[in-house]
Amino acid sequence: MIQLTNVSFxxxxxxxxxxxxxxxxxxxxIYGLLGKNGEGKTTLLNIMSGLLFPDKGECLVxxxxxxxxxxxxxxxxxxxxxxxxxxxxxxxxxxKMFAPFYPTFSNExxxxxxxxxxxxxTAPLRKMSLGQKKKAAIMLALSANTPxxxxxxxxxxxxxxxxxxxxxxxxxxxxxxxxxxxxxxxxRDLESLxxxxxxxxxxxxxxxxxxxxxxxxxxxxxxxxxxxxxxSEPSPSGTVGVVVNDTAxxxxxxxxxxxxxxxxxxxxxxxxxxxxx
Ligand code: ADP
Numbered sequence: 001m002i003q004l005t006n007v008s009f010x011x012x013x014x015x016x017x018x019x020x021x022x023x024x025x026x027x028x029x030i031y032g033l034l035g036k037n038g039e040g041k042t043t044l045l046n047i048m049s050g051l052l053f054p055d056k057g058e059c060l061v062x063x064x065x066x067x068x069x070x071x072x073x074x075x076x077x078x079x080x081x082x083x084x085x086x087x088x089x090x091x092x093x094x095x096k097m098f099a100p101f102y103p104t105f106s107n108e109x110x111x112x113x114x115x116x117x118x119x120x121x122t123a124p125l126r127k128m129s130l131g132q133k134k135k136a137a138i139m140l141a142l143s144a145n146t147p148x149x150x151x152x153x154x155x156x157x158x159x160x161x162x163x164x165x166x167x168x169x170x171x172x173x174x175x176x177x178x179x180x181x182x183x184x185x186x187x188r189d190l191e192s193l194x195x196x197x198x199x200x201x202x203x204x205x206x207x208x209x210x211x212x213x214x215x216x217x218x219x220x221x222x223x224x225x226x227x228x229x230x231x232s233e234p235s236p237s238g239t240v241g242v243v244v245n246d247t248a249x250x251x252x253x254x255x256x257x258x259x260x261x262x263x264x265x266x267x268x269x270x271x272x273x274x275x276x277x
Contacts, residue, residue: 091121
């Protein structure tokens with residue numbers, strides 16, 4: 001569905017943000033795109049949606065170049081940006097303006113979102129709080145029901161109850177035919193929501209793997225100090241860490257530990273090797 005081949009991009013010459021990125025996104029999965037602030041997650045999503053063009057390499061989405069931004073391409077993809085610029089209209093008018101553009105728009109999902117988020121759509125969007133604006137934008141993103149949904153830091157600006165509603169809505173209204181990529185630096189927000197993890201770190205994709213596969217290779221648990229763990233950190237219940245899973249059982253992946261281990265200088269290359277081989 002998405003194929004990036006040797007994609008490099010920089011806002012300024014001599015300062016690449018992404019370097020020789022190779023990435024394949026298969027249909028029907030929910031991907032978590034994890035990376036620290038400023039690693040290039042927004043840049044990558046903007047390239048996929050055709051808002052930025054690679055300096056080198058090729059990005060194909062539905063076998064097309066996104067930068068051509070053809071109408072049928074745009075009808076099949078929804079990008080929820082991190083910073084939302086909403087028009088000066090009410091919530092109702094906003095949905096009415098955009099819904100007709102998406103042939104897949106679902107009134108059923110829209111009604112479910114409206115009920116769960118409980119926001120007043122008769123109010124002008126400009127007067128809404130950041131959280132309310134975000135909810136209105138998420139409502140449109142989910143209701144558009146497009147085959148490809150890209151969400152850039154969707155939980156930023158949401159309070160804890162709204163984050164939980166967002167997770168429930170996503171889990172119950174994304175169909176098996178849809179592909180979703182959710183970027184975040186708040187790794188815990190995606191726990192038990194995604195089925196594949198992509199980690200972007202220091203201009204490269206460290207790995208792009210199903211959680212299922214990671215859970216067979218690595219174990220995430222309490223570790224003794226003398227034990228051979230790749231990575232460990234203190235927690236309220238003792239030291240927790242990442243070790244090789246040498247059992248036949250699948251582990252329960254802790255996204256936070258995986259992310260911390262994969263982006264820490266001492267364990268980065270070991271984790272990358274184990275997961276990719
Ligand atoms: P992330 O989404 O992971 O936080 P971004 O893709 O927003 O990362 O940014 C990646 C890098 O590119 C950062 O160093 C950021 O400062 C820089 N950057 C982002 N947008 C611009 C821009 N419009 N002009 C120049 N530099 C930018």
